[in-house]
Amino acid sequence: MASARADAKGRAARAPLTTRNSVSPPDSSNDRVTPQELRHALEAGGHRFTTQRAAVYDVLAASSAHPTADDVFTSVREQVPDISLATVYKALEAFVSCGVARKLSLGSGPARYDGRTDEHEHIRCLACGRVQDIEGLRPDDWMGGLADMTPFHVVGYRLELEGYCPDCVH
Numbered sequence: 001m002a003s004a005r006a007d008a009k010g011r012a013a014r015a016p017l018t019t020r021n022s023v024s025p026p027d028s029s030n031d032r033v034t035p036q037e038l039r040h041a042l043e044a045g046g047h048r049f050t051t052q053r054a055a056v057y058d059v060l061a062a063s064s065a066h067p068t069a070d071d072v073f074t075s076v077r078e079q080v081p082d083i084s085l086a087t088v089y090k091a092l093e094a095f096v097s098c099g100v101a102r103k104l105s106l107g108s109g110p111a112r113y114d115g116r117t118d119e120h121e122h123i124r125c126l127a128c129g130r131v132q133d134i135e136g137l138r139p140d141d142w143m144g145g146l147a148d149m150t151p152f153h154v155v156g157y158r159l160e161l162e163g164y165c166p167d168c169v170h
């Protein structure tokens, strides 16, 4: 229904809109769900709850680094040595599809995953690639004026701030 290219800048986007910020108020989800809530969310979305998926979720929810699937795989393998990258990847995608995680497509690198599902924006270091949350930035505040700028029915936006982190700035 909604075109994946309907973001405010008109740029082509690879990720479906559901992985992005929504203009309409999102569920005010807590950062982290309990194992029971994870099971319910997965099963409600037609996904299986497994102990391996619970372990993947624990790693993601404990990280504020916005890890890639590879990063999560490296960490979760310390607790679950026989887990495969494919299992980790499918688990992450299942979390995104049932709303307990977000998928971020920032820059040109691989997708990153975020255990935080509440509304927040990101800044990426152009030197080392680090991604951090930005608190308190509320683009929704000015989204209301969009009707005067475009005839499109806007359903989402992408915002990616770039700069140099304290370790990389000269």
Ligand SMILES: [Zn+2]
Residues within 6 Å of the ligand: 125, 126, 127, 128, 129, 130, 164, 165, 166, 167, 168, 169
């Ligand atoms: Zn940096």
Ligand SMILES: [Zn+2]
Residues within 6 Å of the ligand: 066, 114, 116, 120, 121, 122, 132, 133
């Ligand atoms: Zn984040």
